[in-house]
Amino acid sequence: MIKRFFLxxxxxxxxxxxxxxxxxDNMRGNGKIYVVVAVLVTIFIGxxxxxxxLDRKITKLEKETKINH
Amino acid sequence: xxxxxxxxxxxxxxxxxxxxxxxxxxMILFTVSVVNAVKYLRxxxxxxxxxxxxxxxxxxxxxxxxxxxxxxxxxxxxxxxxNPASASFASIAKDPKLIxxxxxxxxxxxxxxxxxxxxxxxxxxxxxxxxxxxxxxLLFPSIWIIPxxxxxxxxxxxxxxxxxxxDIDARMRMVFYPAVVGWTLLGVWIVSLKVRMxxxxxxxxxx
Numbered sequence: 403m404i405k406r407f408f409l410x411x412x413x414x415x416x417x418x419x420x421x422x423x424x425x426x427d428n429m430r431g432n433g434k435i436y437v438v439v440a441v442l443v444t445i446f447i448g449x450x451x452x453x454x455x456l457d458r459k460i461t462k463l464e465k466e467t468k469i470n471h
Numbered sequence: 472x473x474x475x476x477x478x479x480x481x482x483x484x485x486x487x488x489x490x491x492x493x494x495x496x497x498m499i500l501f502t503v504s505v506v507n508a509v510k511y512l513r514x515x516x517x518x519x520x521x522x523x524x525x526x527x528x529x530x531x532x533x534x535x536x537x538x539x540x541x542x543x544x545x546x547x548x549x550x551x552x553x554n555p556a557s558a559s560f561a562s563i564a565k566d567p568k569l570i571x572x573x574x575x576x577x578x579x580x581x582x583x584x585x586x587x588x589x590x591x592x593x594x595x596x597x598x599x600x601x602x603x604x605x606x607x608x609l610l611f612p613s614i615w616i617i618p619x620x621x622x623x624x625x626x627x628x629x630x631x632x633x634x635x636x637x638d639i640d641a642r643m644r645m646v647f648y649p650a651v652v653g654w655t656l657l658g659v660w661i662v663s664l665k666v667r668m669x670x671x672x673x674x675x676x677x678x
Contacts, residue, residue: 412535412539414539415538415539415540415542415543430547432482433481433482433483434480434481434482434483434547434548435482435483435485437483437486437543437544437547437548438482438483438485438486438489440543441486441489441490441540441543441544442489444536444539444540444543445489445493445536445540448532448535448536448539449532449536449657452532452661453661456661456664456665456668459668460668463668463671463672463675466675467671467675
């Protein structure tokens with residue numbers, strides 16, 4: 403799971419880096435403000451994915467404690 | 472809010488509040504992690520070990536986010552499609568700062584691998600605390616010293632990245648410092664969630 407998380411974040415940013423030329427015109431236009439948007443989206447997706455992973459772990463733990471009681 | 476106009480990065484200078492804050496938070500979280508590792512070695516209290524581990528993990532997450540955002544930022548600023556020497560991301564990825572940061576993160580990945588490969592709880596805590604100190608010590612050359620010595624595209628070769636008055640000014644500092652605090656507190660909150668979960672887990676495990 404943690405591997406999948408790391409991989410997804412890394413691949414998202416890789417795709418940006420590799421696609422830089424193809425949609426570079428938009429990203430370089432308007433004073434490159436869309437770079438900030440891309441960065442913000444990456445951080446948002448990263449933290450949300452991490453929190454979802456944490457949520458799943460807690461759900462699992464809740465189920466386990468229910469069985470024990 | 473207005474920002475200082477710089478030649479290459481233009482409006483993307485606002486990434487300072489995100490990309491740079493990620494690294495600052497990572498450094499702060501790693502520092503807290505190593506402090507807790509030392510505390511564990513002094514007191515043999517497993518609570519400190521849990522804290523140390525979770526701070527390190529969240530620090531790694533911030534480090535990965537910092538690296539990913541750096542990749543995006545660099546591919547639209549350092550990479551220049553009109554210049555064949557730096558046209559693609561591959562040609563700029565050999566920058567010493569990138570490699571130094573990658574080494575630092577890999578050392579911390581090894582911390583997790585080492586930790587999870589030991590079964591015995593006390594041995595695990597002791598060895599990983601010692602390794603944590605080693606990993607923190609290697610942060611100094613890999614992300615603070617070597618990138619400043621070698622020539623790099625990354626700002627900060629002559630001083631502190633992002634704190635240099637040539638890069639930012641008072642208007643940006645007003646946002647930047649609270650942003651560092653904010654991102655770090657977000658990390659601390661995630662750590663506290665993880666610590667609470669871990670403690671609950673150990674409780675059910677020993678029952």
